[in-house]
Amino acid sequence: MTTASGDTRSRVLRVVEVREETEEAKSLVFAIPERDRELFSYRPGQFVTIRIPSDRTGSVARCHSISSCPAEERLSVTVKRVDGGYGSNWLCDNVTAGTSLEVLPPSGAFTPRSLDGDFLLIGAGSGITPLLSITKAVLRCGTGKVTLFYANRDEKSVIFRDELRELAVGHRERLTVLHWLESLQGMPHRTRLAPLLAPHVGAETYLCGPQPFMEQVRQALAEHGAADDVHVEKFTSLSGDPFTERSPTPAPASVPDSEAAGRAVSVIVGGEEHEIHWSPGSVLLDALLDEGVDVPFSCFDGECGTCRAELVQGKVRMGRAEGLTEDEVEKGAILACVTEAPDDSDPTRIVVRFP
Ligand SMILES: Cc1cc2nc3c(=O)[nH]c(=O)nc-3n(C[C@H](O)[C@H](O)[C@H](O)COP(=O)(O)OP(=O)(O)OC[C@H]3O[C@@H](n4cnc5c(N)ncnc54)[C@H](O)[C@@H]3O)c2cc1C
Structure with missing residues (x-):
């Protein structure tokens, strides 16, 4: 089914059950069609992003953690009403069994690597x-x-x-x-x-x-x-709309020709090392997507924490990273969607590792 937003990553999913968990919270249970099972496979602790219609803005996007576990047949999310909140109240007031919603596939790094620890x-x-x-x-x-x-x-x-x-x-x-x-x-x-x-x-x-x-x-x-x-x-509301297709960020006009050539950065994804080209002023996520390197991402705004990585070596410039705590930033965590290459002449090699 084509999605209303035109985003090629999202799917329209049907809610098959709505469970009233408390007076303020409901679980929405989605049926995942056979053809989308792989796309919507997930790890415990991850979330999906739901497109919520709005007369005012067309739509808003809200992340909701998955409350089911991968061993369960169906995927469910649980929504708690926020006082005066638009998205949570819309979902609780309008969604019934049979409602179709546009949903981005699961993502997020709040998930254990192994299930065997304490x-x-x-x-x-x-x-x-x-x-x-x-x-x-x-x-x-x-x-x-x-x-x-x-x-x-x-x-x-x-x-x-x-x-x-x-x-x-x-x-x-x-x-x-x-x-x-x-x-x-x-x-x-x-x-x-x-x-x-x-x-x-x-x-x-x-x-x-x-x-x-x-x-x-x-x-x-x-x-x-x-x-x-x-x-x-952190449960924050996205301010941007990850459902709308995004074009690669152009290098700023003020960047001199010598710098517009960009610099090389080593990116380790799942143990495999890629050498990519990173233009000054562009964000790392765009550079990776341009070069076809597959990394997780969702909000494009430093809010959801999905594109989290570790700066192993070198210097970068990170914008507002709501999805990270101060401690995490101090220890070298970065969000690729808001991280720019330095435009100074620092020759230090940049190495970034994704989980
Ligand atoms: C990774 C992650 C996982 C999360 N998991 C969960 C979860 O499992 N369960 C859960 O309950 N929450 C979860 N959240 C929080 C959830 O995404 C929302 O932030 C929360 O539900 C509050 O959203 P809200 O729209 O109700 O409230 P707000 O974001 O406070 O809504 C108010 C905003 O909506 C705007 N607005 C008001 N009316 C309209 C309108 N008509 N059209 C457009 N905009 C309007 C206002 O300008 C204002 O900015 C998660 C968040 C993240 C980042």
């Missing part, structure tokens, strides 16, 4: 969505243990309450679910989180929730020297 998953509110997917994948397909810490306002706002209970009962030896209810326990402050999280430090840690909550958790983990290797997913 995991500490920490979430609040709708942040449970990717964590549920990781939990189910580890229990079904991995060998490790999972501790899931999940904070909510009150009991009725706990998304997947029954599913989590069933999983915990069915996997007593491998899954521990620790609920935190603000109505009973107050705000999850770092001083109270630190002793709770202490016994689980050392496990591979994934964190997703509102910014103030994530800050408290990071400070609590820092008390145990464990804040550095935490994987973080």
Whole structure:
């Protein structure tokens, strides 16, 4: 089926079921046609981007983490209403079984490399969505243990309450679910989180929730020297529209001829090294796509974190990278969609590695 946006990567998918998880959250279950199964295969913790119609702007694009796990037949996402939010309320108010939506294939780096380790998953509110997917994948397909810490306002706002209970009962030896209810326990402050999280430090840690909550958790983990290797997913709204086809960024007119020639950059993708040409002023993602190097990407605006890579050597100039934390940037993480080659005469070789 042709898509309304004309984007060749997206597909129109039919919602086959809408499940009311709480008063404020619904799961949308998509049927994936046989021909699109490979395109829509995913790793636990990844997200899809949905095109939401709008009378005002034509459409908006919103990312939603996948709440099912790859071993399940159908792909589902879970949407929690945001006060005054356009996209989340449109999805909750308008989508019913039978609705067709335009969806970009799964992407994102908030996913474990192996399912066999031990995991500490920490979430609040709708942040449970990717964590549920990781939990189910580890229990079904991995060998490790999972501790899931999940904070909510009150009991009725706990998304997947029954599913989590069933999983915990069915996997007593491998899954521990620790609920935190603000109505009973107050705000999850770092001083109270630190002793709770202490016994689980050392496990591979994934964190997703509102910014103030994530800050408290990071400070609590820092008390145990464990804040550095935490994987973080930020739930922000995209300001751009990744559904509209994008043309390669031209080199700025002010770039002198000698520099317009660009420079070589070594890019390692999946262990394979590519030498590509990078024009000053253009972003790395455009340079890679121009040269046919296949890397994951989605928003083009530094917001979703999909095109995350590591700067192994050299200097680059990175624009606003909402999809990364300050810590990650300090350690050399970059987002290819907002990273430009330096236009100075620094001769240092640039080496970038994608996961
Ligand atoms: C990687 C990732 C994964 C995510 N996973 C989840 C998830 O699993 N579950 C979940 O609930 N959320 C998730 N989110 C968050 C989600 O993408 C949205 O940010 C969230 O639902 C809030 O979107 P909203 O449109 O309701 O709110 P807002 O973005 O706050 O909406 C308000 C915006 O919409 C604009 N607007 C208002 N009316 C209109 C109109 N008629 N037409 C066009 N624009 C209008 C306003 O100008 C304003 O900018 C995820 C985000 C990311 C980046």
